Amino acid sequence: MFDSKIRAGKLEEKWVDYKGHCKLVNPANKRKLEIIIVGTGLAGASAAAALAEQGYKVKAFCFQDSPRRAHSIAAQGGINAAKNYQNDGDSVFRLFYDTIKGGDYRAREANVHRLAEVSANIIDQCVAQGVPFAREYGGLLNNRSFGGTQVKRTFYAAGQTGQQLLIGAYQAMERQVALGNVTMYNRHEMLEVVLIDGKARGIIARDLVSGKLERHFGHAVLLCTGGYGNVFYLSTNAMGSNVTAAWKAHRKGALFANPCFTQIHPTCIPVTGDHQSKLTLMSESLRNDGRIWVPKKQNDTRKANDIPEEERDYFLERRYPAFGNLVPRDVASRAAKERCDAGYGVGTTKQAVYLDFRYNLINKYGRAEASKKGIHNPDEATLVAFGKEVVKEEYGNLFDMYEKITGENPYEVPMRIYPAVHYTMGGLWVDYELMTNVPGLYSLGEANFSDHGANRLGASALMQGLADGYFVIPYTIGNYLADEIATKPIPTSHEAFEAAERNVSDRISTLMNIRGKQTVESFHKRLGKIMWEKCGMARNAQGLQEAVKEIQALKKEFWNDVRIPGDINEMNPELDKAGRVADFIELGELMCIDAMERNESCGGHFREEYQTPDGEALRQDDQYMYVAAWEMKGEHQWQLHKEELKYEVIKPTQRNYK
Amino acid sequence: MEHYTMNLTLKVWKQKNANTAGSFETYQVKDISSEMSFLEMFDVLNEQLIREGKEPIAFDHDCREGICGMCSMYINGRPHGPWHGTTTCQLHMRAFKDGDTIVVEPWRANAFPVVKDLVVDRTSFDRIIQAGGYISANTGSAVDGNAIPIDKNKADKAFAAAACIGCGACVAACKNSSAMLFVSAKVSHLALLPQGEVERKSRVLNMVSQMDKEGFGSCTFTQACEAVCPKEISVSNISRLNGEYIIAGLTSENS
Numbered sequence: 001m002f003d004s005k006i007r008a009g010k011l012e013e014k015w016v017d018y019k020g021h022c023k024l025v026n027p028a029n030k031r032k033l034e035i036i037i038v039g040t041g042l043a044g045a046s047a048a049a050a051l052a053e054q055g056y057k058v059k060a061f062c063f064q065d066s067p068r069r070a071h072s073i074a075a076q077g078g079i080n081a082a083k084n085y086q087n088d089g090d091s092v093f094r095l096f097y098d099t100i101k102g103g104d105y106r107a108r109e110a111n112v113h114r115l116a117e118v119s120a121n122i123i124d125q126c127v128a129q130g131v132p133f134a135r136e137y138g139g140l141l142n143n144r145s146f147g148g149t150q151v152k153r154t155f156y157a158a159g160q161t162g163q164q165l166l167i168g169a170y171q172a173m174e175r176q177v178a179l180g181n182v183t184m185y186n187r188h189e190m191l192e193v194v195l196i197d198g199k200a201r202g203i204i205a206r207d208l209v210s211g212k213l214e215r216h217f218g219h220a221v222l223l224c225t226g227g228y229g230n231v232f233y234l235s236t237n238a239m240g241s242n243v244t245a246a247w248k249a250h251r252k253g254a255l256f257a258n259p260c261f262t263q264i265h266p267t268c269i270p271v272t273g274d275h276q277s278k279l280t281l282m283s284e285s286l287r288n289d290g291r292i293w294v295p296k297k298q299n300d301t302r303k304a305n306d307i308p309e310e311e312r313d314y315f316l317e318r319r320y321p322a323f324g325n326l327v328p329r330d331v332a333s334r335a336a337k338e339r340c341d342a343g344y345g346v347g348t349t350k351q352a353v354y355l356d357f358r359y360n361l362i363n364k365y366g367r368a369e370a371s372k373k374g375i376h377n378p379d380e381a382t383l384v385a386f387g388k389e390v391v392k393e394e395y396g397n398l399f400d401m402y403e404k405i406t407g408e409n410p411y412e413v414p415m416r417i418y419p420a421v422h423y424t425m426g427g428l429w430v431d432y433e434l435m436t437n438v439p440g441l442y443s444l445g446e447a448n449f450s451d452h453g454a455n456r457l458g459a460s461a462l463m464q465g466l467a468d469g470y471f472v473i474p475y476t477i478g479n480y481l482a483d484e485i486a487t488k489p490i491p492t493s494h495e496a497f498e499a500a501e502r503n504v505s506d507r508i509s510t511l512m513n514i515r516g517k518q519t520v521e522s523f524h525k526r527l528g529k530i531m532w533e534k535c536g537m538a539r540n541a542q543g544l545q546e547a548v549k550e551i552q553a554l555k556k557e558f559w560n561d562v563r564i565p566g567d568i569n570e571m572n573p574e575l576d577k578a579g580r581v582a583d584f585i586e587l588g589e590l591m592c593i594d595a596m597e598r599n600e601s602c603g604g605h606f607r608e609e610y611q612t613p614d615g616e617a618l619r620q621d622d623q624y625m626y627v628a629a630w631e632m633k634g635e636h637q638w639q640l641h642k643e644e645l646k647y648e649v650i651k652p653t654q655r656n657y658k
Numbered sequence: 659m660e661h662y663t664m665n666l667t668l669k670v671w672k673q674k675n676a677n678t679a680g681s682f683e684t685y686q687v688k689d690i691s692s693e694m695s696f697l698e699m700f701d702v703l704n705e706q707l708i709r710e711g712k713e714p715i716a717f718d719h720d721c722r723e724g725i726c727g728m729c730s731m732y733i734n735g736r737p738h739g740p741w742h743g744t745t746t747c748q749l750h751m752r753a754f755k756d757g758d759t760i761v762v763e764p765w766r767a768n769a770f771p772v773v774k775d776l777v778v779d780r781t782s783f784d785r786i787i788q789a790g791g792y793i794s795a796n797t798g799s800a801v802d803g804n805a806i807p808i809d810k811n812k813a814d815k816a817f818a819a820a821a822c823i824g825c826g827a828c829v830a831a832c833k834n835s836s837a838m839l840f841v842s843a844k845v846s847h848l849a850l851l852p853q854g855e856v857e858r859k860s861r862v863l864n865m866v867s868q869m870d871k872e873g874f875g876s877c878t879f880t881q882a883c884e885a886v887c888p889k890e891i892s893v894s895n896i897s898r899l900n901g902e903y904i905i906a907g908l909t910s911e912n913s
């Protein structure tokens with residue numbers, strides 16, 4: 001197996017020890033080294049800023065019209081950090097422990113501990129950049145709770161935390177653009193990695209305005225290209241989120257780890273019809289104050305507000321009294337699905353449960369405000385009015401979003417929600433230094449597999465993206481580049497660049513020349529349907545076998561019958577999408593193979609054959625305590641490499657949130 | 659909510675690229691559900707066009723939940739369409755009725771040249787940020803996050819200004835194509851925070867100067883920008899920018 005490069009020694013000393021011993025590059029040499037960063041989300045923008053500040057020459061790429069629009073902008077609820085500002089018992093160890101447990105014991109201890117260690121620095125850095133986090137009246141930072149924890153460690157900016165963090169990183173990066181240390185290429189899509197003597201030395205990118213292919217050299221290449229949730233077609237990801245960059249790397253030899261570990265988020269606005277192009281998340285932070293319920297009676301058609309209290313089943317509070325509405329996402333999603341499958345769902349499609357704020361609006365916020373104002377016997381209307389004000393401040397944008405989409409006012413009636421695809425824990429395999437098995441090729445943020453095991457806890461993706469970019473890669477990349485200071489920039493006339501470009505242009509021509517009958521979108525929808533039904537919230541061996549066959553057939557059909565309008569040398573969004581869907585189809589197959597191979601349930605991977613009598617995920621630690629890292633061997637062929645997971649500090653047990 | 663379907667006539671701006679002239683094309687779409695978003699209606703139209711062997715319409719979009727700032731359609735004479743405080747992607751078809759004709763154009767401003775159809779180039783906004791829309795705080799040099807308490811009221815105001823999504827609707831709505839609301843939102847966000855204090859003066863001078871260089875018009879305070887801003891950024895930020903600008907101009911050592 002490939003070396004994860006985790007140092008020996010005590011867990012809490014590994015990172016300090018690494019930093020004390022890794023190789024350094026002196027400032028004069030940094031200026032001679034060029035780094036390509038694909039992606040400008042939290043991971044990419046923070047890496048670009050941090051590396052450019054150190055003096056490296058950075059080239060950054062994104063497919064949107066501005067780096068500020070990367071999908072991280074949409075993150076809502078918050079970012080975790082072990083600051084213990086609330087004095088409620090938080091610590092680096094507890095954040096580490098919660099993350100490992102939340103991930104159902106399928107993440108590396110050393111990586112997760114490092115993440116918890118640097119989490120506090122992230123908050124400091126963001127505050128210094130002017131990120132306007134929520135504050136208390138005394139002027140200090142405020143926190144909220146997220147799922148899978150019993151402390152309040154989540155920092156936030158209303159329901160727009162990702163936006164504020166990304167703008168902070170974007171501005172730091174733009175400052176470096178102005179200083180000439182970063183060159184930004186927006187509306188560019190990376191379509192190939194260039195390898196020379198086994199090392200990553202550059203990329204081929206397509207200018208999405210002119211359609212021209214470009215060659216770019218770098219001493220190292222960082223892929224910070226986000227998650228692949230859109231393989232399911234419908235997800236909470238942005239429309240453009242895709243796997244293409246990671247997949248090109250995979251085709252060039254980079255291992256793809258745990259592809260089947262996908263996160264289904266419990267609280268999203270339900271699907272309304274076939275026209276649906278994406279799903280909208282209602283942040284997990286809402287579970288701080290919203291209670292989830294269904295009617296106790298099957299097929300109850302009464303309006304939510306007409307169902308009396310004693311006829312409501314608060315099923316999370318009933319099943320998991322210790323964590324209640326704040327159980328981890330995988331647990332909450334399955335519980336909602338179970339209720340709907342059993343006939344207790346609500347709304348026209350019956351594929352929804354209620355998320356109800358009335359109780360806390362009145363009892364928590366309404367009463368607190370009333371007593372602040374010295375009103376002793378407030379009537380319900382007064383409490384509701386006070387409560388609404390606070391809820392508006394905490395979650396206003398989310399409530400507005402809900403109303404715009406559904407036409408219903410969530411201050412008056414409970415939200416209807418249902419689980420939807422949200423995040424991908426799997427991704428490119430990286431070692432402790434965030435390097436893939438291809439030397440010089442790194443992966444940061446959601447694009448890598450590293451820190452979340454089989455299930456990510458809420459508010460931990462933003463933490464990981466910024467940890468990778470601001471505080472990990474600036475150290476680890478030096479350890480590699482220190483040996484590259486004598487490497488002169490390789491001219492892009494080199495045959496490897498030539499061959500890579502030819503590869504890309506041949507594929508584009510092939511796609512354009514199919515001139516079939518079916519649209520790209522229709523193929524994407526069909527792929528999504530297969531994935532959701534057979535590799536979604538619940539999976540079984542038979543379904544997965546069928547899915548592999550169906551995807552292989554879909555691939556054939558795609559390459560024979562897809563219709564792409566327009567030309568190559570112009571802006572052509574359908575062509576961009578076609579390339580991405582073609583890669584999603586291949587990834588889908590690997591996800592099903594991975595899910596089939598893992599004969600256990602863990603975190604977001606729920607195999608129906610492996611569950612406890614009360615329907616919880618049943619791990620098989622004796623057989624599956626490993627990272628499944630897949631190597632591509634050819635069309636429809638992969639080889640599995642196993643990285644054994646060793647738990648030296650935490651003893652894996654069945655997760656218990658009861 | 660009652661759902662219904664509708665048939666619509668669309669008049670959409672088509673323009674091959676920056677160097678060719680554009681014109682309106684008329685399209686018909688049928689059985690559009692009132693539950694669809696405006697962009698989903700465009701998806702239906704584009705699928706129809708591709709099936710008919712015609713060119714689909716290029717438009718910018720990504721998050722489709724009102725936060726990335728990428729979508730940008732000028733709908734029936736109003737940036738982002740008829741709903742208040744709403745981006746194009748959040749506009750839903752229940753805003754329209756059967757038989758309506760909808761006119762859709764790109765943002766129009768010298769500093770936002772058309773790239774294709776409804777897609778424009780807004781990189782001028784990035785360059786304005788490069789001119790000073792940041793706090794210089796190198797990674798790793800920060801003090802503890804709670805070292806400097808910030809008055810909640812001010813922090814809330816900074817947040818309200820920082821909520822700008824950089825969509826450019828304010829420019830598209832302005833008869834002078836001024837970018838004042840966008841620039842003032844950034845200046846206010848950073849000027850309201852103690853961390854932004856050090857660069858406060860140079861920031862406002864440099865950002866305003868870059869705005870002028872990019873070819874945005876001057877602000878005559880008609881407030882059309884605030885009326886269409888999907889994030890309801892307040893024109894009080896423009897007043898704050900003006901104040902900052904005057905003080906910076908008077909006291910700057912470079913002036």
Ligand SMILES: Cc1cc2nc3c(=O)[nH]c(=O)nc-3n(C[C@H](O)[C@H](O)[C@H](O)COP(=O)(O)OP(=O)(O)OC[C@H]3O[C@@H](n4cnc5c(N)ncnc54)[C@H](O)[C@@H]3O)c2cc1C
Nearest residue numbers: 039040041042043063072077078190226445446459461462
């Ligand atoms: C709706 C929503 C809400 C969320 N809320 C939270 C939250 O509250 N807390 C939390 O911790 N996490 C949250 N998450 C998860 C979190 O937002 C993401 O995991 C994280 O932001 C990913 O960041 P990233 O930098 O890895 O990738 P992204 O932000 O997705 O950035 C990817 C970048 O790569 C570029 N790119 C991709 N492919 C290519 C290519 N081929 N060529 C060139 N460029 C390319 C894109 O242009 C973009 O710049 C949320 C996710 C969603 C969907």
Ligand code: SF4
Nearest residue numbers: 822823825826828887
């Ligand atoms: S101020 Fe408003 S309209 Fe202008 S760019 Fe920002 S969000 Fe868009």
Ligand code: FES
Nearest residue numbers: 720722727729747
């Ligand atoms: S598509 Fe992101 S704001 Fe409209």
